Amino acid sequence: MSLPAYAGTGERIWYYSYRIICALIFLFLIFPILVIVPLSFNAEPYFTFTEKMLSFDPAGYSLRWYEDLLGSEEWLFSIRNSFIISISSTIVSTSLGTLAALGLSRRHMPFRAAITALLISPMIVPLIITAAALFSFYARVNLANTFFAIIMAHVVLGTPFVVITVTAAMSSFDEQLLRASASLGANQVTTFFKIILPLLLPGVIAGGLFAFITSLDEVVVVIFLAGPEQTPMTVRMFSGLREEISPTILALASILVAMSILLLTAMELLRRRGEKLRGIKG
Amino acid sequence: MSDSSAAGHGQSSSPTGSDETPGSLTTADGTPLKVSLRRAESRARRKAFFLVLPLLAFLLITFAIPIGQMISRSVRNPEVADYLPKTAAAIQAWDGQEVPPEAVFAAMADDMKVGLENRTLGRAAARINREIPGARSTVLGTARDLDEMSPPYKEAFIAEDEDWENLEFWSLIKRETRTITPVYYLLAFDYEYSPQGEIVERPESYQVYRMLFLRTAWMSLLITSLCILLGYPIAHLLATLPLKSSNLLMILVLLPFWTSLLVRTSAWIVLLQQQGVLNDTLVWLGVIDDNNRIRMIYNQIGTIIAMTHILLPFMILPLYSVMKTIPPSYMRAARSLGATQLRAFVTVYMPLTIPGLAAGVLLVFILAIGYYITPALVGGDTGIFISNLIAQNMTGSTAQLRLAAALATILLLAVLVLYWAFNKLVGVDRLKFG
Numbered sequence A: 001m002s003l004p005a006y007a008g009t010g011e012r013i014w015y016y017s018y019r020i021i022c023a024l025i026f027l028f029l030i031f032p033i034l035v036i037v038p039l040s041f042n043a044e045p046y047f048t049f050t051e052k053m054l055s056f057d058p059a060g061y062s063l064r065w066y067e068d069l070l071g072s073e074e075w076l077f078s079i080r081n082s083f084i085i086s087i088s089s090t091i092v093s094t095s096l097g098t099l100a101a102l103g104l105s106r107r108h109m110p111f112r113a114a115i116t117a118l119l120i121s122p123m124i125v126p127l128i129i130t131a132a133a134l135f136s137f138y139a140r141v142n143l144a145n146t147f148f149a150i151i152m153a154h155v156v157l158g159t160p161f162v163v164i165t166v167t168a169a170m171s172s173f174d175e176q177l178l179r180a181s182a183s184l185g186a187n188q189v190t191t192f193f194k195i196i197l198p199l200l201l202p203g204v205i206a207g208g209l210f211a212f213i214t215s216l217d218e219v220v221v222v223i224f225l226a227g228p229e230q231t232p233m234t235v236r237m238f239s240g241l242r243e244e245i246s247p248t249i250l251a252l253a254s255i256l257v258a259m260s261i262l263l264l265t266a267m268e269l270l271r272r273r274g275e276k277l278r279g280i281k282g
Numbered sequence B: 001m002s003d004s005s006a007a008g009h010g011q012s013s014s015p016t017g018s019d020e021t022p023g024s025l026t027t028a029d030g031t032p033l034k035v036s037l038r039r040a041e042s043r044a045r046r047k048a049f050f051l052v053l054p055l056l057a058f059l060l061i062t063f064a065i066p067i068g069q070m071i072s073r074s075v076r077n078p079e080v081a082d083y084l085p086k087t088a089a090a091i092q093a094w095d096g097q098e099v100p101p102e103a104v105f106a107a108m109a110d111d112m113k114v115g116l117e118n119r120t121l122g123r124a125a126a127r128i129n130r131e132i133p134g135a136r137s138t139v140l141g142t143a144r145d146l147d148e149m150s151p152p153y154k155e156a157f158i159a160e161d162e163d164w165e166n167l168e169f170w171s172l173i174k175r176e177t178r179t180i181t182p183v184y185y186l187l188a189f190d191y192e193y194s195p196q197g198e199i200v201e202r203p204e205s206y207q208v209y210r211m212l213f214l215r216t217a218w219m220s221l222l223i224t225s226l227c228i229l230l231g232y233p234i235a236h237l238l239a240t241l242p243l244k245s246s247n248l249l250m251i252l253v254l255l256p257f258w259t260s261l262l263v264r265t266s267a268w269i270v271l272l273q274q275q276g277v278l279n280d281t282l283v284w285l286g287v288i289d290d291n292n293r294i295r296m297i298y299n300q301i302g303t304i305i306a307m308t309h310i311l312l313p314f315m316i317l318p319l320y321s322v323m324k325t326i327p328p329s330y331m332r333a334a335r336s337l338g339a340t341q342l343r344a345f346v347t348v349y350m351p352l353t354i355p356g357l358a359a360g361v362l363l364v365f366i367l368a369i370g371y372y373i374t375p376a377l378v379g380g381d382t383g384i385f386i387s388n389l390i391a392q393n394m395t396g397s398t399a400q401l402r403l404a405a406a407l408a409t410i411l412l413l414a415v416l417v418l419y420w421a422f423n424k425l426v427g428v429d430r431l432k433f434g
Helices: A009-039 A064-070 A073-104 A112-124 A127-140 A147-171 A176-183 A188-217 A220-225 A233-242 A248-277 B003-008 B033-073 B079-083 B085-091 B102-118 B121-131 B135-144 B153-160 B167-176 B183-188 B209-240 B243-258 B261-272 B277-285 B300-323 B329-336 B341-352 B354-369 B373-378 B386-394 B398-425
Strands: B191-193 B199-201
Touching: A009 A248, A009 B209, A009 B243, A009 B261, A009 B300, A064 A073, A064 A248, A073 A112, A073 A147, A073 A188, A073 A233, A073 B033, A112 A147, A112 B033, A112 B398, A127 A147, A127 A220, A127 B033, A127 B386, A127 B398, A147 A188, A147 A220, A147 B033, A176 A188, A188 A248, A220 A233, A220 B386, A233 A248, A233 B261, A233 B373, A248 B243, A248 B261, B033 B398, B079 B085, B079 B121, B079 B167, B085 B102, B085 B167, B102 B121, B102 B135, B102 B153, B121 B135, B121 B167, B135 B153, B135 B167, B183 B191, B183 B398, B209 B243, B209 B300, B209 B354, B209 B386, B243 B300, B261 B277, B261 B300, B261 B373, B300 B354, B300 B373, B329 B341, B341 B354, B354 B398, B373 B386, B386 B398
Parallel strands: none
Antiparallel strands: B191 B199
């Protein structure tokens, strides 16, 4: 979309103003996320840049909020809880979701549209409704305030992402490979592990990463389901933001931003690998 | 799937024709091809279904059933019927014109005796008290003195407390013997039963929910429009730039998408609060006075800005995936036929982007009307949504819990209608991320 040589003045003005508008929107998207990183190194307990920080005086910066975060038993406990919950729920939702996606991609799947809509619905139903429903459900069977209930809830929330990504990976799957494999003497189990799984793996891992980040970020359902023994970091962060805001939260937020950059990179690598495996040229 | 039906569709049309009629195709073991094919297909269907079954069963138990229970909770009203069973039966014949006959009073006395023993009377009394304040002490006070009373109970009750003469009191009890009640839905729309049993608007100072439903809707609409306004140019730019630069710029869209919701919300708190980065910058630039810092957070503005930022990627990604498939030659063709750049864009390009636009709009709107966390953190009092009221009621009494269920059911219905529309227009199987 570069500017052609014959463009008139009006077109030129529009071309550059359009670029500037887009640059501003990109700034709106990215600036809030990047701004918290330097602020988390603030030496003062403020949420804004101090004069020392602006003049790049080393005294204006410190690691005290990171020390605060990593030295606090409570924060470490809740970070540990978060990882227990999200790792366990990711394992379950990835297995269930992948299996379902394999079924949904078969040509003979009955009621495909209706069942897909149903399997995706936990992603669409507002979290507060899911929370309201699950809160009473698990309280009734005496499972409220248990890891089990929270993990099951997060499996529900994570599976739609797995189903979507794995189904997408399956949609470009070449069925001739199955026949080729069978003609070379492989049985169904061998074909699954040697042909289907390697081709599908990038999609499965991407879905799993989605499920993992969904669970790790989830706040609404855990607010109602988690007792003091299960408090994950999101709930602590939420109440921290509500009551007394301390830059410790910004330190944690910066760590989470770094983590999302890592995840984003992983996703991009997976996407490229998936395309390469299936012979799609980017 | 009988053999005769298979043969009926077969090549032989003779009524006496069996499966072995010459001319009908069979497999090696002699079964007609149609039957064999149908068997193979139903086996394939079963296999596919069994792969989906574990997740389907899991979601049924841990998602569909809890939601069903929540919906049934929103109309539940068992207290009077369960804890005053004899009264409930006796009062059905009462016409409401005068004080009920002795039979009803006697049934009430029986129920009170049982209720006192089982400690369930208090719950029934509390339920009635919600509609007529003071009714609780009428019921419990009379029940305490029941030992000293003797039949006929009608006179004894009225002598104890004149509420027992009150027709409104009795018609309330009759109404509440229904185990299914619309009262929480009425409340959810700011209506209630008058003492005469008619449905009336609640006093103005108690009206909250209708206003909140409306606010949730218009703020979500506004946020969706802002997302279109900001997302459309970005998606267009990403779709028309060469792949190398668009992939780089895509990171700027995907990074927010992948960043925790709480992180993004806290970022906006940092930026927008009165001692925050944006106000500081404006003061430093001299745009505003240090004493007149702008209030941009803990109100509607805060919710709108933060939610637009959070939901923007959900608009950009579907728009981008549609725009990428539009060949640039269409625009060139329009220009070569004499259309101006603007006209070519409006009449050729924009109609082609409608599928992506519809997907983005529905997705953003569906997500927006159910938002809880961001309004709770940056919305103050004027920027909260209906979800926040659901959450507030969820930590209250049984009645509040049922009201929360009713509010949630209404919200759910709205979302499901939109989801259905989304499915019709776009198709859930076309959802993609990243």
